[in-house]
Amino acid sequence: MTGRRRWSTEEILDTAAELLRTDDAESFSVRKLAAALGTDSSSLYRHFRNKTELLRAVADRILLATMDGYHPEGDWKQRVTALALRLREAFGEQLQLAAVWGRYGSGGTGSRLVMEELLQALRASGLPDEEVPARYHRIVILLAALISSEAGIGTLTPKEYEQGMEQFRVAVLGADPERFPALAHFARDIRPLGADRRAAFEEILAAHLAHIEAQIP
Numbered sequence: 001m002t003g004r005r006r007w008s009t010e011e012i013l014d015t016a017a018e019l020l021r022t023d024d025a026e027s028f029s030v031r032k033l034a035a036a037l038g039t040d041s042s043s044l045y046r047h048f049r050n051k052t053e054l055l056r057a058v059a060d061r062i063l064l065a066t067m068d069g070y071h072p073e074g075d076w077k078q079r080v081t082a083l084a085l086r087l088r089e090a091f092g093e094q095l096q097l098a099a100v101w102g103r104y105g106s107g108g109t110g111s112r113l114v115m116e117e118l119l120q121a122l123r124a125s126g127l128p129d130e131e132v133p134a135r136y137h138r139i140v141i142l143l144a145a146l147i148s149s150e151a152g153i154g155t156l157t158p159k160e161y162e163q164g165m166e167q168f169r170v171a172v173l174g175a176d177p178e179r180f181p182a183l184a185h186f187a188r189d190i191r192p193l194g195a196d197r198r199a200a201f202e203e204i205l206a207a208h209l210a211h212i213e214a215q216i217p
Contacts (some may be wrong), residue, residue, distance in 0.1 A: 003132075006043075007037055007039065007043070010045050011037075012047055012048075013054075013057055013058055013061060015036050016033050016054060017038055017058050017061065017094065017097065017117065017154060017158060018036075019029075019032060019036060020058065020094065020097055020100065020163075021058050021094060021095075021096060022096075023096065025055060025096065025099055025103065027098045028055070030045070030051050030054065032045055033054075041169070048161060055100050056100075056106045056108070057108060058097060058100065059101040059106045060106040060108030061110065062090050062091055062097050062101065062110070063087075063090075063101075063106060063108070063110025063111050063113065064109060064110035064113070065090050066083075066086045066087050066090040066110070067110060067113040067117070070082075070083070070117070072117065072121070075124075076122065076124045076125040077213065078148060079120075079124075080118065080121050080122075080139065081118065081202070081205060081209070083114065083117055083118065083121075084143055084205055085202075088115070088143075088146075088150070088198075088201060091147050091151060095151040097151075098147045098148050099148050099151055101144065101148070102144040102145070102148035103148075118136050118140070119132060119133075122135050122136055125213070126216045127212070127215070127216055128217070131215070135212055137204055138208070139208065142204070142205065142208055143205075145206065146201050146205075148195060150197050150201070153194045165192060172187045172190055173188075174182075
């Protein structure tokens with residue numbers, strides 16, 4: 001009698017990542033993953049203790065891909081910006097995993113590589129060592145929030161997007177000028193949340209780094 005195939009950790013993560021391209025972290029389950037692999041859940045628990053550990057491992061592979069071939073260049077702000085844009089691009093190709101990273105984080109090698117580069121860059125800025133951890137924490141929160149938010153918009157179906165745009169037009173262009181005078185005044189210039197995401201990402205990050213720079217002795 002032939003036994004069931006033994007799947008490697010990498011094959012399991014490959015399949016999990018593929019499922020997460022069209023599924024979100026909430027509806028994703030070890031049972032669904034096992035079904036896609038043609039095995040039972042118990043065989044996967046030999047590799048990962050639970051769903052959260054599995055999701056963290058999948059997200060960490062994105063971080064590993066982000067750091068693959070990365071070489072620090074420029075001053076500390078250029079290094080942080082370059083890394084942030086690489087993260088944005090990497091998660092932009094697997095939008096569901098951006099939400100996974102923002103929610104579950106990661107403790108793998110990819111995570112450590114990202115942490116090391118951010119800490120090294122901040123240390124090179126001239127900040128006192130005692131301030132580096134707090135500044136690092138703020139940058140990671142900012143990046144996770146921006147990337148997760150962008151991914152949330154990117155996973156909308158065309159129908160959901162059009163519905164959202166219609167609601168936006170009604171809310172903005174149909175605003176009563178007596179009750180919402182400022183909204184009515186700026187209505188034709190206000191952009192929907194999904195517009196110019198890259199420009200907004202870079203501008204918000206640059207403003208935050210400028211704030212840090214202003215605190216350097």
